[in-house]
Amino acid sequence: xxxxxxxxxxxxxxxxxxxxxxxxxxxxxxxxxxxxxxxxxxxxxxxxxxxxxxxxxxxxxxxxxxxxxxxxxxxxxxxxxxxxxxxxxxxxxxxxxxxxxxxxxxxxxxxxxxxxxxxxxxxxxxxxxxxxxxxxxxxxxxxxxxxxxxxxxxxxxxxxxxxxxxxxxxxxxxxxxxxxxxxxxxxxxxxxxxxxxxxxxxxxxxxxxxxxxxxxxxxxxxxxxxxxxxxxxxxxxxxxxxxxxxxxxxxxxxxxxxxxxxxxxxxxxxxxxxxxxxxxxxx
Amino acid sequence: xxxxxxxxxxxxxxxxxxxxxxxxxxxxxxxxxxxxxxxxxxxxxxxxxxxxxxxxxxxxxxxxxxxxxxxxxxxxxxxxxxxxxxxxxxxxxxxxxxxxxxxxxxxxxxxxxxxxxxxxxxxxxxxxxxxxxxxxxxxxxxxxxxxxxxxxxxxxxxxxxxxxxxxxxxxxxxxxxxxxxxxxxxxxxxxxxxxxxxxxxxxxxxxxxxxxxxxxxxxxxxxxxxxxxxxxxxxxxxxxxxxxxxxxxxxxxxxxxxxxxxxxxxxxxxxxxxxxxxxxxxxxxxxxxxxxxxxx
Numbered sequence: 186x187x188x189x190x191x192x193x194x195x196x197x198x199x200x201x202x203x204x205x206x207x208x209x210x211x212x213x214x215x216x217x218x219x220x221x222x223x224x225x226x227x228x229x230x231x232x233x234x235x236x237x238x239x240x241x242x243x244x245x246x247x248x249x250x251x252x253x254x255x256x257x258x259x260x261x262x263x264x265x266x267x268x269x270x271x272x273x274x275x276x277x278x279x280x281x282x283x284x285x286x287x288x289x290x291x292x293x294x295x296x297x298x299x300x301x302x303x304x305x306x307x308x309x310x311x312x313x314x315x316x317x318x319x320x321x322x323x324x325x326x327x328x329x330x331x332x333x334x335x336x337x338x339x340x341x342x343x344x345x346x347x348x349x350x351x352x353x354x355x356x357x358x359x360x361x362x363x364x365x366x367x368x369x370x371x372x373x374x375x376x377x378x379x380x381x382x383x384x385x386x387x388x389x390x391x392x393x394x395x396x397x398x399x400x401x402x403x404x405x406x407x408x409x410x411x412x413x414x415x416x417x418x419x420x421x422x423x424x425x426x427x428x429x430x431x432x433x434x435x436x437x438x439x440x441x442x443x444x445x446x447x448x449x450x451x452x453x454x455x456x457x458x459x460x461x462x463x464x465x466x467x468x
Numbered sequence: 469x470x471x472x473x474x475x476x477x478x479x480x481x482x483x484x485x486x487x488x489x490x491x492x493x494x495x496x497x498x499x500x501x502x503x504x505x506x507x508x509x510x511x512x513x514x515x516x517x518x519x520x521x522x523x524x525x526x527x528x529x530x531x532x533x534x535x536x537x538x539x540x541x542x543x544x545x546x547x548x549x550x551x552x553x554x555x556x557x558x559x560x561x562x563x564x565x566x567x568x569x570x571x572x573x574x575x576x577x578x579x580x581x582x583x584x585x586x587x588x589x590x591x592x593x594x595x596x597x598x599x600x601x602x603x604x605x606x607x608x609x610x611x612x613x614x615x616x617x618x619x620x621x622x623x624x625x626x627x628x629x630x631x632x633x634x635x636x637x638x639x640x641x642x643x644x645x646x647x648x649x650x651x652x653x654x655x656x657x658x659x660x661x662x663x664x665x666x667x668x669x670x671x672x673x674x675x676x677x678x679x680x681x682x683x684x685x686x687x688x689x690x691x692x693x694x695x696x697x698x699x700x701x702x703x704x705x706x707x708x709x710x711x712x713x714x715x716x717x718x719x720x721x722x723x724x725x726x727x728x729x730x731x732x733x734x735x736x737x738x739x740x741x742x743x744x745x746x747x748x749x750x751x752x753x754x755x756x757x758x759x760x761x762x763x764x
Contacts, residue, residue: 186650187581190564190620194588197617201593201601217604262491265484274485280747281492284499287746288739289679291701295735296498298704299505299728304516306501342495370477395590403682407701428596429686441594449590 208439220435227439236414237423237440243329244419247400250333252393258337259344260386264374266345267352279349282342290339294407297335298322328413335408336401347389348382355381391459395452398444420444499739506530506732513728528725529733539734541692542699545611549695550677553615557673558666560620561628566654568625569632585622595686602687613687614680614695621676624669631665632658668752675749678742700738707731 203218208227210220231237262282269275285293300306301321308318321331359377368376402421409417420440428437500520505513509524517523533539564585572578592598598617607613639661643653659666684698691699707727 186563186567186654190560190625191581191584193560193616193619194584196605197598197601197619198588198592201597202591204593204597204600207597207600217600262488265488268481268484269488278488278492280750282495283750284495284743284746287675287679287742287749289681289697291679291681291697291704292735292739295700295704295731296502299732300498300501306516306519309516338495370480406682407704424595429599434596434600438594438596441596445591445594452590 205438205442207435208442210435212435212438223435227435228443231436231440236418239415240418240420240423243416244398244400244421247329247332247405247417247419248397250329251336251401252390252396254333254337255340255344255393256386256390259341260348260382262341263345263348263352264378266349279342279346282345284342285339286343290401290403290407293335293339294404297408301331322408323410323412325413325416328409328417332401332405332408332417336404339404344389348385351382351385352378387462388459391455391462394455394458395448397451398448499736499743502732502736502739505729506736508729510726510729513726526725529729530737532725532730533734533737536734538691538694538699539696539737542694542696545694546678546696548611549614550674552611553618553677554670554673556615556619557621557624557677558670561625561669562654562659562666564620565625565629565632566650566658569629585620585625589622599686608687609689609693611693614677614683617683618676621669621673624672627672628662628665628669631662635661664752671749671752675742696738700734703734704731 206218207220209222209224210218211223211226212220266275266278269278302308303318303320303323307321312318319327321327355378359381360373363373363377398420400419400421402419402425405417405419406422406425409422421444424437424440424444427433427440497520501518504518504520504522506529507522507525507527508518509526509528512518512523567575568578568582568585570578575581593601602608602613602617607616635658639657640653643657648656679697681695681697681701684693684695685701688694688698691702694702707730
């Protein structure tokens, strides 16, 4: 019964792993995976390129900010949304914030390219209240923050839904008991809601550890340009450029291999931490 | 729970409603603006006077988009991809999740098979080796390049497996005693009672296939083979060239639109199917999240 699935994995997941050998070879199309062996030469080559080295801090900065805000914003939003008693309003808000999740970064990026342009609608509003136009997508100092904010914007609806589900699972009896003991709204949030949410927050944070080298290829590839490479170029976009556009297959594979190994190890660590502290086990 | 509604509580609720309302609108307004742009004429758009309502109302941008030789072709490709891809996903997930949902004692080597699946989630060959494998197999420029590599979505399979595990084991035992074999149990017992779980993972797959664009760009050489999202991606990058290349009998249309309105129209058409279905899909997604967190 499992044979078809295992075949697919063998061909499309395990066979490419064998292809990683070209990271240690001087790849030529004619010889394929059996090109001349050069050892660690490709790794020395990529670390000698300033274009690659700067992608590491860029990736880490963007990814870490996204992870932190990607947990904090939905938790805060879910807590506020949970205070709304009117079910219809609550559902409407929830549906609206969930909307950007269902669209691809291609479409979202198309929208942002338009509204964040120097003559776009956001800058027109800023201009009307007296600010100079900001080049959100063209200024290297602003670009990483644009990426972080737009990513949180696209993703927080999803997190909100997760946390709302967790909130609705809290036993109302706890709140009643607290109220009888004279706890106000804020102390209820602090002493009941937060401890109940703690395990799922810890869990979501651990699970996103594996993404520390994923700053979001889909988003950045669709929004960046050569003017912001200095701060906005990330490992994945760099691999794409040298690999597919410049056909430096061996160097691109070497970068991919390093990234895959480090994030793989992080992911394994994250899951074992999640198992240990949040008692979460997927498999 | 209404015991006291003090003044401070009222103020809080007031601010809260406003804040949440504004945030919710911030998620919607960009799309309203997009819609307004797409129906506007080129002059007010260039002058930057279009807000949430179209100016110089015209269908020119939509006529241009719909006349493009690529728009319907690529949308068709996307539909084929979703049907074929999600269908295959579902089949392979069921075939994999059902055996894996059994305890170790019943399926010899269950944890090894599980490990084989999970390993692929953690380590991957990466962009270049995957590209070379597709190339070697001669799948370039065929729909199979978009459908086969991800034919077994491991993450969704695990969600489904956890759902199967939550079913009472008596269901299966009773059928086995009555002489049903494992295939029969899967199709006649497990699948019918697992409809909510199946719907959830199937929707994840459908949305995933509909929204992917990157594989189309790297595995397809001819634009006519692109799925819609890949075409939109190229179009965003290069609307001006596309407009110039079209020329000829488009002159009249081109005089009433510009690259921005044209882009807006195509983006809106591309977003439309999801905008229509997502409010209905939303509840399954929410359910799926709860399913996914079932502990093993």
